[in-house]
Amino acid sequence: MDRIHESYVEGRRARRLAGHIADLLPHGARVLDVGCGDGSLAAQVLSRRPDVSLTGIDVLVQPGALVTVEPFDGRVIPYADRSFDAVLFVDVLHHTDDPIVLLREAQRVTREVIVIKDHTANGVLAGPTLRFMDRVGNTRKGIGLTYNYWPRDRWFAAFDQLGLSASEWRDRLGTYPWPASWVFGRSLHFVALLEAKT
Numbered sequence: 001m002d003r004i005h006e007s008y009v010e011g012r013r014a015r016r017l018a019g020h021i022a023d024l025l026p027h028g029a030r031v032l033d034v035g036c037g038d039g040s041l042a043a044q045v046l047s048r049r050p051d052v053s054l055t056g057i058d059v060l061v062q063p064g065a066l067v068t069v070e071p072f073d074g075r076v077i078p079y080a081d082r083s084f085d086a087v088l089f090v091d092v093l094h095h096t097d098d099p100i101v102l103l104r105e106a107q108r109v110t111r112e113v114i115v116i117k118d119h120t121a122n123g124v125l126a127g128p129t130l131r132f133m134d135r136v137g138n139t140r141k142g143i144g145l146t147y148n149y150w151p152r153d154r155w156f157a158a159f160d161q162l163g164l165s166a167s168e169w170r171d172r173l174g175t176y177p178w179p180a181s182w183v184f185g186r187s188l189h190f191v192a193l194l195e196a197k198t
Contacts, residue, residue: 013175018044029085035092039067077105090117114194121149168193
């Protein structure tokens with residue numbers, strides 16, 4: 001299963017997500033990638049956006065990461081207020097017990113925007129499908145699986161609670177090739193650009 005996922009999905013997923021993320025980052029931004037893993041997605045973003053700089057933090061710092069990665073405890077971002085122009089979460093928040101904790105921390109350390117790629121638990125069999133994808137994509141990496149998937153309405157309620165507005169919401173990301181897109185694509189994935197409400 002791991003070999004199929006790596007050869008059939010991972011490369012396309014990284015390219016598509018890097019394109020969406022690169023499109024949303026402010027010009028010349030200093031970016032913090034929370035939960036950056038080995039930095040491979042971050043490196044693809046940087047190749048598309050040489051005007052930005054990027055630092056990663058992760059609870060599991062992997063040797064040989066493609067970007068600078070600092071350790072953190074998974075709850076408190078170890079930087080001062082307003083240290084970055086953008087904070088990035090790619091498939092991180094559903095691994096936490098309470099995504100609002102890290103969203104609040106991101107709000108504290110950013111000057112401009114928060115970019116999220118995560119999941120929505122809407123639709124028939126969304127929960128089992130997302131759990132299966134999480135197991136296949138993360139078990140071998142030692143990433144904790146909390147399966148904390150929120151429906152779209154709950155995401156927007158959380159944004160509202162924090163005084164954030166989704167100025168961009170994309171849920172047709174094209175990360176899976178046909179025919180896998182029928183099962184694993186749908187609108188189970190989103191990329192959102194969050195800004196403080198004015």
